[in-house]
Amino acid sequence: MSVRNYLRPERLPTYWCPGCGDGLVITSMAEVFEELHCDEKNTVLVSGIGCAARAPGYFTLESVHGLHGRAVPIAEGIKIVRPELNVVIISGDGDLLGIGLNHLIHASRRDTDIKVICIDNQIYGMTGGQKSPTTALGVKTLTSPEGNTDRPVDCQALIKAHNSFYARATTFHLPLLKKAIRAAMEHRGFAMVDVRSQCPVNYGRRLGYRNAYEMLMHFKQHYKPVKGVVDRLAHDEIGITSENPKSQIQNPNSA
Amino acid sequence: MTHKLILQGNDAVALGAVKAGLRFFAGYPITPASEILHKLVEFPEVKVLQMEDEIASINACVGASLAGAKAMTATSGPGFSLMQEGIGLAHMVEAPLVVVNVQRVGPSTGMPTFGSQGDLLQCRYGSHGDYFSIVFYPNSVSELYRYTMEAMNAAEESLSPVILLSDGIIGHLSETAELEDVTIKERSLKPLGHGNRHFTSLTHTGSYPKATAPSAHQELIAGLAKKTADVARRYVRYEYLPVKGSHTLLIAFGAVSRAAYHFKDHFSIFRPVRIFPMIEDLKEIARRYKTVIVMEMNAGQYTLLVEALLHRPVGFIPLLGGAINLEYIKERIKKCLSGTT
Numbered sequence: 402m403s404v405r406n407y408l409r410p411e412r413l414p415t416y417w418c419p420g421c422g423d424g425l426v427i428t429s430m431a432e433v434f435e436e437l438h439c440d441e442k443n444t445v446l447v448s449g450i451g452c453a454a455r456a457p458g459y460f461t462l463e464s465v466h467g468l469h470g471r472a473v474p475i476a477e478g479i480k481i482v483r484p485e486l487n488v489v490i491i492s493g494d495g496d497l498l499g500i501g502l503n504h505l506i507h508a509s510r511r512d513t514d515i516k517v518i519c520i521d522n523q524i525y526g527m528t529g530g531q532k533s534p535t536t537a538l539g540v541k542t543l544t545s546p547e548g549n550t551d552r553p554v555d556c557q558a559l560i561k562a563h564n565s566f567y568a569r570a571t572t573f574h575l576p577l578l579k580k581a582i583r584a585a586m587e588h589r590g591f592a593m594v595d596v597r598s599q600c601p602v603n604y605g606r607r608l609g610y611r612n613a614y615e616m617l618m619h620f621k622q623h624y625k626p627v628k629g630v631v632d633r634l635a636h637d638e639i640g641i642t643s644e645n646p647k648s649q650i651q652n653p654n655s656a
Numbered sequence: 657m658t659h660k661l662i663l664q665g666n667d668a669v670a671l672g673a674v675k676a677g678l679r680f681f682a683g684y685p686i687t688p689a690s691e692i693l694h695k696l697v698e699f700p701e702v703k704v705l706q707m708e709d710e711i712a713s714i715n716a717c718v719g720a721s722l723a724g725a726k727a728m729t730a731t732s733g734p735g736f737s738l739m740q741e742g743i744g745l746a747h748m749v750e751a752p753l754v755v756v757n758v759q760r761v762g763p764s765t766g767m768p769t770f771g772s773q774g775d776l777l778q779c780r781y782g783s784h785g786d787y788f789s790i791v792f793y794p795n796s797v798s799e800l801y802r803y804t805m806e807a808m809n810a811a812e813e814s815l816s817p818v819i820l821l822s823d824g825i826i827g828h829l830s831e832t833a834e835l836e837d838v839t840i841k842e843r844s845l846k847p848l849g850h851g852n853r854h855f856t857s858l859t860h861t862g863s864y865p866k867a868t869a870p871s872a873h874q875e876l877i878a879g880l881a882k883k884t885a886d887v888a889r890r891y892v893r894y895e896y897l898p899v900k901g902s903h904t905l906l907i908a909f910g911a912v913s914r915a916a917y918h919f920k921d922h923f924s925i926f927r928p929v930r931i932f933p934m935i936e937d938l939k940e941i942a943r944r945y946k947t948v949i950v951m952e953m954n955a956g957q958y959t960l961l962v963e964a965l966l967h968r969p970v971g972f973i974p975l976l977g978g979a980i981n982l983e984y985i986k987e988r989i990k991k992c993l994s995g996t997t
Contacts, residue, residue, distance in 0.1 A: 412864075441849065441850075441851065442849050443849065445848045445849060447719070450857070457854065458856065458863075458865060461852050463848050463849060463851060463853050464853075464854050464855065465719065465722060465749065465856075466854065466856040466857055466858065466865075467715060467719075467745060467749075467857055468715065468741055471711065471712070471715040471742070473712075474707065474712035474715035474716040474719065475716065476719060477705070477712075478682065478705075478716035478717060478719025478720035478721075478723065478727070479719040479720065479722065479723040481703050481705060482679065482703065482719075482723040482725040483723045483724065483847070483849065486723070486849055503709070504708065504712050507707070507708040507712070
C-alpha cells in the first residue's frame, strides 16, 4: 500500500482549520503504517472526541471514534479480545490528558499493548480555545484571561512512573516524529508518543503568532532533539526515552 | 436439558452469560453486583478485566464487542449512572452488549446492601438523546439465568446494548434454580479488521459523519427505533395471573412481584419481564379491571409510564428504603380500593 491508500481522498478537505498540525501527524502515521505493512486486517484506529480525534475518519483503516476521554478503554477492550491487531489511538491533549487521564495512567500501569499518539496543541481547539491540561503557566486563553495559573500535566512523569514507553516530538521535527511513531509501533507493550502541535486559530492567534509558520519556528527554536535514547527528557527536549526493565517495579507488600 | 441446583442470583447471571457465549467482561467492584465479577474470573474462556471505573468498563465492552466478542458488564446504581454515556455510545455505534444492573437504594450512595427498583427510568431515559434499550427484569434465580441468555440474544439480534435489571434482593438470593437452556444467537456483525468501516459516535450515515444534517439524524434515530422495536416483538415476556371475579390488577416486577404472589388468590397479577419497551398487551388486559395498582420499590417511576400507556390514573404503592412489608402492602391496597391514596 502507498501512503495515499491509507487516507480517504473522498473526505477531503479535512474538517481542520488551515495551518492545523493534525494533517502533518496523520501523514507521518500513514508513512509509518506503510513501512510496517499495516493494513485494514491488522490495524485498528481508535479516538475520543476533539479536533485530533477526527483523524481516524480520514484513514481507510477500520476505526472507532468513541466518547470524549474514553479512547483508551475502547482500545483496551479491542486489544484484549484481538491481541493480533495493532491498536492505535490518536487523540488530543484535552481528551487523553484531561477528561481521560485516569484511563491513560491505568492502561500504562496494566502495560496494555496499545499505542497512544497524543496531538498536544495545549488548548481546547474544537470548543473555541479554553485552557487545556497542558497549557503552560502564564498563557492567556479564553478561560485564563489573566494568564494560566494551573501547572501543566507532566505526561512523561506519569507514563514513566510505570516504566512504559514515552517519546516526544513536534510537528516541526517530522523525521523525529516518524521515528518516534515507528518506535512506539514496534514496542511491545503500552507506548505513548507526545506530539507538540500547533493550533494557529484558537491558540497562536491570541498569543501574537501571525500564522502556523511562526508557531512551527517556535517549535524549532524551543525544542532540542536529543541524540540516541535517554532516560528522561527535559521539558524542552524531544526524542525517545529508554524502557527501564520492568523488574524495577517492586511490590511493596512482597516479603 | 434442565438441571436443578441451589444457586445465588448473581452467580446465575454469570453462568447464563457463559452459557450464552460470553467472551469478555469488564467491571468495577460494587455492592450488590460484585459476585458476577467474582464468578466470571473462574471461566478461562471469558477475558475478565477489572477496570478503574464503570466508565472504562462500559467503553471497554464497546471496544471488545466491535472486536468480535460477546461482551457484558455488571454494576449497581452508582456505576449505572456513570455508564449512561457509554450506553448511548453502544446504541450509536450499534455494539451488541449486555449491561446488568443489580439495583440498590439511591440516590447517591444510598443504602448499598439493600435492594431497590430506583433505576427504571434511568434504564429508559438515562443517556442523553433518543434511544430505545430493550430491558428485562426477571424475578427468580432460574429466571436470572434464563434472561441473561435472552438479553445476550436480544443484544446480538438488535446490535444494541440490552439491559438486564436485577436488584439486591434477587441478586443475593440463594434458592433452588432450574437451569433451562435457550437457543443461542450467534454474532452477525463482522468484527473489526474486516473492511474500511468507521464506527463513530457522531450522527452518521454508514461510515460517514453527518453531524450537521438533520435528515441524516432523523433517519438514524428512526432506524434505531425500528430495529429495537422489531427485536423486542420477538421477546414479549410477561406473566399474567388472572383471578375470576377480581376487579383489581396488581402490577409488580422483580423482587416485589414475589411479594405480590401472596395476593394472587384475591387479585389478578401482571408481571412484565421485558419491562422496556413496555408490553403492549397490558392495554388490553388492563381494560378488564376497574382498578390497576402498581407496586414498586421507588417513588412511582413505572407507575408514571403505566398511566401514560393506559391513559388512565392507576393506584400506586411505594416501597422505599429496601423494605417489603406485606401488612403495609395490604393497607395500601385497601386505601387504593377505597380511593384514598
